[in-house]
Amino acid sequence: MKGAEAIGEAAIRAGASAYFCYPITPQTEVAEYLAKRMPQVGGVFLQGESEVAVANMLFGAAATGKRVFTSTSSPGFSLMAEAMSYIAGAELPVVFINVMRCGPGLGGVLAAQGDYWQATRNSGHGDYRCPVLAPCSVQEAAELTVQAFDLAEKYRNPVILLADGMIGQMMEPVSLDSLTPGVPSEKPWATTGCRGRDPNIIKSLYLDPHVLEKMNLRLSAKYRRMVDEEVQVELYNQRDRLDLLVVAYGTMARICKTAIDILGEEGLHLALVRPISLFPFPAAAVHAAARHATRVVTVELSQGQMVEDVDLALRELGPSEFFGRSGGVVPTPDEVAGAFRRLAKGACQ
């Protein structure tokens, strides 16, 4: 399956009952897939008149307690940001899939990782955060989609699956039988009709500052719990002594692995830390791995965003070197290996 198709199918298997969308390259295949599949499973497929409409449809539909989601790409994700803030404020579980393309502005339609800051900080306004999951294969895209629905319900919070155009478009074999979605939880807060009970009110408006601050504190505790419980990371080729430690996610991590293998044949010892959860960021894993390395390099399909989180994680061991390509340019493994070779040999001297 293509990554985009695997995301769509995984969402169905996770129990998603409504998908709202507005087409945008390079993720329209998610919508094309679900336009065929959602009717087959009795779900809702609805193309909105804009991403703004779509995100607000999600707000309303999520309030009913159903598993709902959307997929978009960078400019569309920006348009959804306002509603995402409202959804976070109203504490509703919604899955947002952003298949990143290059920017800023309309940018281009090719793959990039320039939305890291937007996803891991705040897409919209206000004092909130969202778990952000970044797959690096089609299988993982399916698995993390399922996880995203479970996490969204666990925390009553929006969850972002942050893929890039390469992951969305690449084709790999997928095992769908291995997907194990959690059982949707009871939702006593949902607006399901209030006959026989008090009405449930879902809102993000709190005019009394003390009441709102109390809510901010509760949300803050929720985000700290995410940091404690939801870190996911892959370590590749770890050793006691490293010429260079690489930190990369998504498509760049795949390319870095090949580059690490190329340099391993030359006798250079490199390892990779691949954050799977971008928020919470696996800071402890980065720091622990970096203690074995002479140097650290962060690699991104941008001009440097995650590198700031890496620097924060490295603390006294930092800062990180950086290698990035952008604008839709994807470096080859040989190009990346060349950059690593220079850094590693510099470290050896």
Add this chain to the structure above:
Amino acid sequence: MVSTAGQRPASRDDGRPRPPGAANGHSDLSQRGFPPLADSRLRPRQPVVILAGGLGSGKTELAINLCLRLRATGDRVRIADLDIVKPFNRCREARELLADAGVELIAPPGEQFFSDLPVILPEIRGMIREAGAGEPEEMTAEPGAGIVVLDVGGDAAGARVLASLAGAFRPDGYEFLLVLNTSRPFTTDLAGLSKMCDEVRAAAGLVPTGLIANTHLMDETDVETVLGGYRAVSELARTAGLPVRMVACDERLAPALPPSSFDCPVLALTRVLGLPETRGARKSPLTYV
């Protein structure tokens, strides 16, 4: 003629265009995994070959391989990139490889090269007319022929581009081949395959002339995957009254296929577009933009 070989830099290293076919002879193509076609049944039966089918069915890998193999056999080969449904995994990404081999690639010039807008260059219409003007069998039966390959985008949405070119096709002057991978969603059984064929046919406004069985699971493909796909496509061929023109299969697996299993030739494919971690690495025939 807007040829990426002539007008775009063929190499990003030095930025200078290279003349088509100047760098490499046929033996070099063989070394890169694209030897001359040994089985004459794999040669096009008409001067224009249209490759269409489901999204992700393998049309582009097959198109690039077919073009390079025909080129290695001594044909003049032109390929038009008519994929206007996605900006990834299109034959234009292999422009350096094609240019080095002397295969002429027709793709939008300038920044539209990278877009997924419905750009249909006027010279494509002329090229189809010109190629279809001769006596097809004489033109294509022997090496040295002029062949035009049209690499069309996936599904009915991708095939719609053919309807806009319909007036350029000479009746019976083209092969319209549907590439089918029965491991792909929506084309795993006869009903799905039939639906795909009907939808592509309706969108294209052209009648398919044959089927290509290209069932695979990337590196997890085994002999049974290929045989199962061939059986399913053969079943469709019987109900649709179309021939199975060829079975396509990764070159690493092709020697393991029992020849007696097929009533058609096998085209062994060398993967060109591949995955991001293999492009430009060591033996890869391709780099990125």
